[in-house]
Amino acid sequence: MKKKIPPFIVLIALMISVQSMAQQTGSINTQVTIMGQSRTLACYVPTNYDPNVSYRLMIGLHGLGDNGNAYRNALITVLKWPSIFPNTIFVFPDGGTDANSDFYVPAGDEIIIDSARSFAMSNYNIDNDFVVLQGFSLGGRSAIKYGLDHPTEFKGLLLNTPAFQGKNDVQNHPVSSLQFNYANASQLPIYLTVGDQDFYYRILGPAVKKLKMNDAVIRYLPVAGLGHSIPDSAKVVPSFTFFEHPEVADFDLDLFDIELSQHTCDASITPACFVQNRGSAPVTSVEVDYQFAGGSGTYTWTGSINAYEHARIDLPSMVTADGEQALQLSIGKVNGTENDTVVLNNQRNDTISVDLIAESTPLNEGFESVHSDWVITETGTIFQWSLDDEVSRSGQYSMATFNTILAIYTYGNVESFESPVMDLTNTIGNKLTFDVAYNYHKYTPPYFLSDTIFADTLEVVLSTDCGLSWQSLYKKGGAELATVPDPIVNALNLNQCFLIPADSSEWRTDTIDLSAYDQESSVIIRFNYISGEGGSINLDNIHVNGLKIGLVENPDNLFKVYPNPARDYFRIQAGLEEITSLRIWDMGGSLVLQDDQTQEPDTERQLDISNLPTGLYQLEVEADGQRGTSKLMITK
Template sequence: MKTLLLLICASIALSINTYAQKTGSFNETITFNGEQRTVSFYVPLNYSPDSTYKLMVGLHGAGDNSSNYRAAIHSTLKWETVIPNTIFVYPDGGSDQSRDFYAPAGDEQIINEAINKAKSLYSNIDNDEIILQGFSLGGRSALIFGLDNPETFKGLVLNTPAIQGIYDLENKLGLDYSINYKNSSKIPIAIVHGEDDFAYLEINQKLEKKIIKENGIVYRVQITNMPHTIPPSQIEVNFFNFINNPYRDGVDIQMVELDMPQRTCDNTLTTNLLIRNFGGITSGKINVRVIINGKVKEFTPDITLDPYKALTISLNDDDLVLLSGKNNIEVIAEPSTGTDLNVNNNSISGEIYMYVESISESLIMGFEGNEKYTEDWFNESEGNLLTWSVDSDVSKSGNNSMSTFNTVLLFTSQGLSEDLLSPYFDLTQLENKSVSFDYAFNYHKYTPPYFTQDVIFTDTLKVFISNDCGDTYDLLFEKSGAELATADEPIVNPLDITSAIFVPNNDEWGTINIDLSDYSFQSNSTLKFSLVSGQGGTMYLDNIRIGDASSSVEFVTEKTFSISPNPAKSEITINDTKPTAETKYTLTSLNGTVIDSFNIEGLKSINVNSLNSGVYFISKTIGNTKETHKFIKE
């Protein structure tokens, strides 16, 4: 019996030792959340049980599996040649491969199970040398899991992490988990993505800034001509080197962001600068130079920066003078003493347009690129993937139009507004107080079995006017869905991007005219064309005409309240067709003096006996939206 037991023990020991010596690519199976999950391994061919090894945990993207991902990393990219003495483990995402490691709830714990499995097979893994890596949605999962468990990992290597739009970035999707940015100062994070990766280019730039603002230890590289993929090993190794040594010996002042508007009516520059120390030692005092059109203004704020500390500096100085028209801005930040490790990231540039006078002639914009005042049109975005852009494939006339697009097939964008801003114009000098434009629009409708009942997804077009350099806006027009559509029927059940895009024929265009005569006394007006996402629709704008006397189309205005009688002698009645609890009304004179303010619900009569004869205005305000109508007191 003793001999038999000794033989059995020897056999078990031999089996364990033989298994521990297993090298190259192989798969293991574990039971997790009631299903069999594959955990794929790559162990160096020269593995020795007498050596200590690092561990890299790799998370694949959507639609992939652990075996394929391991093959891409080792058969194609051969990471083992540039990341030596490392055991690689790849957990499989399970049967729901179209989602990431956070669906269903609790699925992310497969990451811990993969680590435990690796440790059970290879006891010589160094617990202080575990790196979490991920690609695409796997990169998103690695970011979330790593920031929730910074003590587990030496660092995070994120290959084009697929953050699902601005709401995902800002933790506004209402999920059971969130990106814990506060912990980004506890763990090095390397982000690498391609310049040609359109869907994730801008969101990864914003991700880096979010992390920097939390004093995060982050290093991002954007690779030219690279799409949604992983770079060659000779490039990728730099990010693992960063994880191993994030604190370089020196100071590296980095200009991260120059936050200023695209245009202003103020002749002095007001801006916020985001800077950080990307080096490994504390900086001395930092010098800041602001260069406006070649003129230099120097600042020496009394600040120093510890490694990876970031700071926002507000600059508002009367000497930062802007000229009328386009202004070129450059800001340079550098340590006042010593050497900077990388002078190439000390500066940041931008442009701002300053307007002193408004345009006093009619405007016609067909987006052909050669119209007068073309450079005075601007886009403003709330962070949607797609914003207004020139479309050379569709137009009412000429070659181009301006278009934008939304769909439920892309990132969640409900409520995000993409704004097209007109030049400033002087209505007192325009004979025809109006704006008209050609447009084409269609929206989306889904029916069972894709939804349990018919569901409409439609964007909303809003047109606003501002008379105070964009500080406040009055709503002029608002329509959506069938009321706005120029096609007879919506696009039904589009299942891919191509089928969701509306391309109008010649008969599927409409024209909208808006009367601006209520603002005929305003000398500094601008229009805002806002497409508010309802996650469904394609919108085209063409031939925007402001004050164009040749326009002869019947006027259409969108109003939510009316004033009667008008003119009035002693009393007016306000009829609000869309009252809300947040609605505020003001009565102002022609020169802008506020005479009275009040709330109403539906109908309200106001005694105007005490007012002198003349022109007055009633304004309805809801949040930042204002609608104004004039009346005449006899």
């Protein structure tokens, strides 16, 4: 028969076991079983550990491809965290055999965080009120997920560049997000660092805004010049003090966001801003000083916001002016007479492109200089359209973007840029032409079980009501959009994801008929790049043009042209006025030659047309503010 062991003997045995483990200091490892798999807890216990003293606990979650042992070495040996966080025991759970995922893959994997805490509590004298959850990269993403789900278990979260997987992840997309419990953000302090050279820097901006909109007790610290890394000790050591005392002053308002459209055709705007009270004193009124389009003023908001609560402030209507306009906001007096003692977060600027006067066609954009009237939609991702100085059809620059399965999840995301407002009423037979270079991605075994295509889509849409509604004109993707015969196969790093055209044969000029909009006076064209998680695109030389109507046939003999018909060249003689612009259009409405060279009065010069085929053309000349036209026949 089995013998029953007296309870006091079990208790003695447990005490001996705990005492034995507690005597181990320095770097030690222990094993725990998680979902049938043996996992390592890599620990560090101060070498002068005293069981009679209560110690703080930090649980650290490593990033992609790392493990608990290596992460412990980085923080303990290299960054020397025991010296900046004294009287602290560290536990670094291992992510398991799935090293290329976080602590939520597979489902239930996050239980190792609780196992790490339980191990430390069982074997060492831990201050249960000072347990910090730390994480780097994907470990940081897991840490904020776990911390927001269990806010009462931690003193605070120390997050070093938490790797949110894009806009969808931040916004709790039902398919592609960990589903962050932002509603709990006010229940525990969050200290978050990120380098301004980090891949995730632009993604974390919207994430921090989301947290502040939920009254997060957060200190956000961008670090200049830092990439995807943990900053030096000077940047992280204030975290423990912040966890103890989040309010640093009586009055500290953080002006953290401006609500302002990027493009408008209206004569006035009504912006809003958002402030968070990071001080200890309740705030009942805030002065907001503003400057916009040459005007300025002060608006006083009244209400009530306690520590770390936020408020939306709807500002008064402001008169716009044509062109790019900057809105500058700053915090003035608080509660009538008080000064905000922390001024670094009191100011914020934003810009808006105002189109009160439509541009007449032709519109020619080669992206060779800064054009503020073209608007890139800000999405807070690394995939926004941007100028590319390495790929172009002509000149030095083009517009470019890309998507890939090697980075964050972007499926279905749309990146856009749009033209200024155009008036097409002075031309007929209008057309849009643009140069495109594009390729998509394909993966084959062994990377996928079968051949798998990832292909983005380009859509061109048009608005006649300043962006209130859009009509689709063009939509191509994958092989139909591609300008080379074969896809990019098995791209394994970002550099392999891009199409670099070898020559002009790997570009294509596409044309869209706009004649249905010839009488529209307020036209915007937008280029939408829709993610299928695979593709690289460049656009260059965007032209909108048609045949001019209502022009006088060479008024007052502004110029003379000969020979006409011409073959490989013609000569143009200026009249009494200086010629400032010359353009040649074919009968289909396409601009085939543009020359903006100034020509003095009563002079003549020769222009090369050897590359133009036989046909009838329209020559348009501008001189002294007048425009004149002439027919030009070319015969070969």
